[in-house]
Amino acid sequence: MEKGYRNLGYALLLLIPLAYFGMDKSCFIHFPQFGEQMNGYLRFHTVVVLAWIGLLIAQPMLIRYHKVDWHRRVGKWSYFLFPVLILSTWFQVIRISGSDEPMNLFFPLADSVLLILFYGLAIYYRRQQPLHMRYMIGTAIVFLGPTLAYIGPHRLGWSANFTQYAQYAITIFLLTGLLRLDQMHGKKYNPYLIIGLSYAIHLLVYSLLFMWT
Template sequence: MKFQNTGYYYLGFLIMTFIGFWPSYFSKFFDGTAEFNQYFHFHSLTAILWVAMLVIQPILIQSKKYELHKAVGKFSYLLVPILFVSVALLANNRIDPELEFVGPEVWIPFKDLIIFSLGFGIAITFKNSMPIHARGMIVAGMALIEPVMARVMFNVLEIQGLTGYLSAISVDYIILVVLIILERKETKGRWVFPLALATFLFIHAVVLFKINPEFWESFARWFVTLPLT
């Protein structure tokens, strides 16, 4: 499996991003009610740039423009740290330190960074092995699926609460299970998607079972009280 059509799937995902965030973000710029701060805009820009890169990179490989692919890939070394900073700043700005428990609130954005780090780390570590590199980038991109699909469920389809959340995260599991089945006969890189599946199960178990160990609550409270924003 070469995943040469991945870019087109992510193009559809980029469109889905605009649909999901249209009611709560993009439409506000047209009706004059946009009151978002710079941290929200900063994060939105970096996330869109990342998805755009996910669209472009596979298409460049398919077009055999390998040098340009490498050049865009090097840009990720700058973009990824900036994306992490944007997530941290937005979380620090939005989460109320006066909450009784801040651990669960901090976990919501940080869990996506765990998936992102797993995928991107694999992709960079195995950048000279295309089968593994491509799978790593797919996993890194999947870190954005839950936030987008949650907005689609809540804002567009108006499926609220636990039902909406479970519907959103089910997209990740459907994709991973389908990929695992499709590549069951592959000989190289077949471990990436099962590892991602196990990681998704862990991070969502923390959310659904409201697991908030003392060390995480202490870290989260320290984080939200930092004078970052």
């Protein structure tokens, strides 16, 4: 693993407290039984998201500690888990489509597109470890969206629009830092440019839908 990314697995451990604060507390209080407090969608989605976060953390750890065979085995499980993750998101699409705010379909649809794009590129470049790793980092960044979407209004009292733009600011900050890290070490940073361009389109569409309508 590249020297600058040797601690990536430990950095991704931050997804655990973010997931805790970014979900309704009932998701964790009742895990794994849940009980009647959670509907079927939330049960399914919570389990799948936690499994995916576990995979994101485990994979760079396995590379760091030279468990390449296990890294490949776990990676093959992602071929099953990723479609299930997207399916769990589409349950939310169905729910929102029948609500009074159909414009909110933007969020699960846009995040699904980003996940599919970054994961697809990661698999396409699976034999080129530096590119593969950077696109998988892109899939991890996508989870900041729904996480901050809950933390902002429910934990910090932010408005929905302020929360969304805070998400964009944090994403730009992270991508800029990662890009500069690669520049300093003479690495190819094209994946971060593609991820950044994808989020620029995300920002543009959001602004058109929610700010100028």
